[in-house]
Amino acid sequence: MKPPPFDYHCPETLDEALALLAEHGEAAKVLAGGQSLVPMLNLRAVHPEVLIDINRLPGLDHVRIEDGELRIGALARHRAVLESPAVREASPLMAAAYPYVSHGPIRNRGTLCGNLCHNDPASEMPAVALASDAEMMLQSASGARTVGAEEFFTGTLSTAAGADELLVEVRVPQAPAGQGAAFHEVSPRKGDFAYVAVGAVVSLSGGACSGARIVCAGVGDGPHRARAAEDALEGAAPGEGAFRQAAAAAADSIDPGEDFHADADYRRDLVRSLTRRALADAASRCH
Amino acid sequence: MTTPRTVELVVNGERRAADAEPRTLLSDFLREGLGLTGTHVGCEHGVCGACTVLVDGQSVRSCLMLAVQAEGSEVRTIEGLGGADDMHPLQEAFWEKHGLQCGFCTPGMLMTAVELLESTPGAGMDEIREAISSNLCRCTGYQTIVEAVQAAAERMQGEGQ
Ligand SMILES: Cc1cc2nc3c(=O)[nH]c(=O)nc-3n(C[C@H](O)[C@H](O)[C@H](O)COP(=O)(O)OP(=O)(O)OC[C@H]3O[C@@H](n4cnc5c(N)ncnc54)[C@H](O)[C@@H]3O)c2cc1C
Ligand code: FES
Ligand code: FES
Numbered sequence: 290m291k292p293p294p295f296d297y298h299c300p301e302t303l304d305e306a307l308a309l310l311a312e313h314g315e316a317a318k319v320l321a322g323g324q325s326l327v328p329m330l331n332l333r334a335v336h337p338e339v340l341i342d343i344n345r346l347p348g349l350d351h352v353r354i355e356d357g358e359l360r361i362g363a364l365a366r367h368r369a370v371l372e373s374p375a376v377r378e379a380s381p382l383m384a385a386a387y388p389y390v391s392h393g394p395i396r397n398r399g400t401l402c403g404n405l406c407h408n409d410p411a412s413e414m415p416a417v418a419l420a421s422d423a424e425m426m427l428q429s430a431s432g433a434r435t436v437g438a439e440e441f442f443t444g445t446l447s448t449a450a451g452a453d454e455l456l457v458e459v460r461v462p463q464a465p466a467g468q469g470a471a472f473h474e475v476s477p478r479k480g481d482f483a484y485v486a487v488g489a490v491v492s493l494s495g496g497a498c499s500g501a502r503i504v505c506a507g508v509g510d511g512p513h514r515a516r517a518a519e520d521a522l523e524g525a526a527p528g529e530g531a532f533r534q535a536a537a538a539a540a541d542s543i544d545p546g547e548d549f550h551a552d553a554d555y556r557r558d559l560v561r562s563l564t565r566r567a568l569a570d571a572a573s574r575c576h
Numbered sequence: 577m578t579t580p581r582t583v584e585l586v587v588n589g590e591r592r593a594a595d596a597e598p599r600t601l602l603s604d605f606l607r608e609g610l611g612l613t614g615t616h617v618g619c620e621h622g623v624c625g626a627c628t629v630l631v632d633g634q635s636v637r638s639c640l641m642l643a644v645q646a647e648g649s650e651v652r653t654i655e656g657l658g659g660a661d662d663m664h665p666l667q668e669a670f671w672e673k674h675g676l677q678c679g680f681c682t683p684g685m686l687m688t689a690v691e692l693l694e695s696t697p698g699a700g701m702d703e704i705r706e707a708i709s710s711n712l713c714r715c716t717g718y719q720t721i722v723e724a725v726q727a728a729a730e731r732m733q734g735e736g737q
Binding site for chain 1: 578597598599601604620621622625628634635636637639640641642644645688691706707709710
């Protein structure tokens with residue numbers, strides 16, 4: 290199908306974009322890569338009166354490490370993030386997860402920030418952001434604020450960003466030295482949205498697991514942190530037994546929905562298997 | 577401002593201009609505005625890849641880009657790849673290896689493969705499979721497409737030397 294009619298603005302400065310957002314609020318949608326918004330327009334799932342295209346804003350396509358943080362701007366495309374050495378250095382979890390995010394032509398236009406704002410429940414990066422204590426730098430005509438990942442993702446296709454706010458940058462604290470990370474996913478076709486995905490980071494101290502983070506996508510209304518599984522692992526000796534126990538706790542911690550592709554039992558099963566694998570791989574990458 | 581505006585761009589090396597509403601998709605603009613019906617339209621939500629074209633050298637889904645966004649860009653479509661008398665090595669290889677049956681997916685497959693072989697000359701099996709994994713084909717079973725791209729990669733490398 291074709292998009293419904295809308296007014297189109299293509300501001301050339303951030304101030305101009307924020308003024309347009311302030312003026313149109315709920316009636317407007319930001320157009321970044323368009324790889325989620327345009328499908329929704331084509332399917333007439335959304336009917337914005339105004340599109341504010343941010344693609345010509347200058348200076349927002351950075352992917353760099355600054356002050357101990359990985360900083361990724363609103364116009365950094367998936368492809369730039371996937372190929373960035375800064376990401377591999379600062380966030381091994383993001384680097385491990387990125388190959389699962391969509392396909393070449395989608396990556397050429399889609400942005401990480403747009404992906405976080407879209408918050409599809411099966412999306413990998415909201416889970417990575419949650420595991421990494423990422424911070425969202427939001428700006429509007431009336432000021433700036435920072436929102437942590439924990440508060441940012443509020444449910445299926447919804448976030449804490451206001452209608453007049455632009456996510457200008459996401460900041461991810463640099464992973465602690467020695468931490469291991471891994472990401473596993475099952476999807477219908479490589480690059481498609483996950484049935485279930487699991488990411489894990491683990492550190493080893495004195496031969497025991499510490500500070501593990503375990504996150505899942507595709508199991509509910511947004512990224513899910515399996516805290517019970519993390520607790521089960523704290524202080525445990527790394528190995529098959531501990532990983533199995535944590536994986537069982539992760540599977541118990543979710544209440545997944547069902548759809549055409551995967552029912553709840555299958556999703557729970559996937560969480561169990563993928564968590565075990567992710568933990569084993571993450572632990573083997575600790576150094 | 578839902579009214580049409582003129583979009584100017586370069587398509588296959590030629591300056592072109594036509595009117596488009598803001599909501600006009602690049603795929604429809606190419607087909608209906610410029611009469612370039614070689615770009616196919618399948619799903620219109622990014623999944624099938626039939627509409628893939630190159631914008632400023634990169635593969636994109638033309639069904640997920642607005643025509644007005646392509647203002648000032650350089651677009652390459654299947655029409656620019658080669659004709660019956662001057663086929664691109666990829667077109668020759670698809671012909672020889674039976675990389676197509678009905679041909680619906682072919683323009684998208686070829687433009688995806690062009691991006692791969694121009695950015696990664698001598699691309700191997702894994703890279704070829706990864707690249708075309710974004711495009712659906714309901715006829716061939718993909719194997720002959722992979723073989724065609726591989727044959728074209730070898731031929732293009734040979735020519736490059
Ligand atoms: C075939 C296909 C496969 C895909 N597979 C995957 C996958 O496996 N995993 C995955 O995670 N994604 C996948 N995607 C989605 C893709 O990653 C999108 O690029 C992403 O979800 C949205 O980013 P975008 O820049 O394209 O945003 P847009 O589509 O432009 O916008 C998405 C939403 O976010 C808002 N928005 C965008 N940028 C900002 C901003 N800076 N500030 C405030 N609001 C903003 C928009 O208003 C809109 O509501 C797939 C898409 C397709 C078509
Ligand atoms: S028509 Fe564009 S991807 Fe299917
Ligand atoms: S040749 Fe028919 S869809 Fe590919």
